[in-house]
Amino acid sequence: MISQGVKITTQCVGCDGVLILDTGQSIEGGRLWWGTEGACQCCPAAWCEQDFGDATPEGIRQALLAEHGPARLRLTAPEASGVPVLRALREVHGLSLAQARSLADELKTTSLVGTFVEMELLAARLRHHCVGVTVETSSG
Ligand SMILES: [Zn+2]
Known part of the structure; x- marks a missing residue:
């Protein structure tokens, strides 16, 4: 867990x-x-x-x-199609398409930042859609 x-x-x-x-x-x-x-x-x-x-x-x-410091979620292949990313973000947060787009842009260009558990939840959903991601924490 x-x-x-x-x-x-x-x-x-x-x-x-x-x-x-x-x-x-x-x-x-x-x-x-x-x-x-x-x-x-x-x-x-x-x-x-x-x-x-x-x-x-x-x-x-x-x-x-x-x-614990913030965790960072990054795409391992930011050039890949954004469609599964949008889908995963909308599933997790119940976002509108516009909100999901801006979050996906942030994820592609830099990274998303939040608590470790929040980023792990997003990562699990993204991996479910075959999107490669890593979660980095400041403690390593
Ligand atoms: Zn008391």
């Missing part, structure tokens, strides 16, 4: 104690999931939220990017 997580220390709203949030993104069953579990060190507060789709809360994305 592809996943990436980060621990965030924050303040418990119940008791003002130290609350540790264990949050992250993963790919399960071909979909993007994000989840957060919190446990307070001082009171019994604990919760778990999980959801899936494109809408990972921005705070979670930023925490992952800050902790």
Whole structure:
């Protein structure tokens, strides 16, 4: 399973104690999931939220990017036909054709940047359409 997580220390709203949030993104069953579990060190507060789709809360994305750095998705053969690329991008993000075109242009000319899990999900979809891609992370 592809996943990436980060621990965030924050303040418990119940008791003002130290609350540790264990949050992250993963790919399960071909979909993007994000989840957060919190446990307070001082009171019994604990919760778990999980959801899936494109809408990972921005705070979670930023925490992952800050902790692990962004991942870059590149085409191994940028000169190849753009049709499968457009198709894959639209499947993943539910984009309009115009939005998918601009994203595909970005991918062809430079690379797409996002969290590791987001780029791996796109990469899997692109490979499904026989498009060669690599995902590079700053850690190698
Ligand atoms: Zn507490």
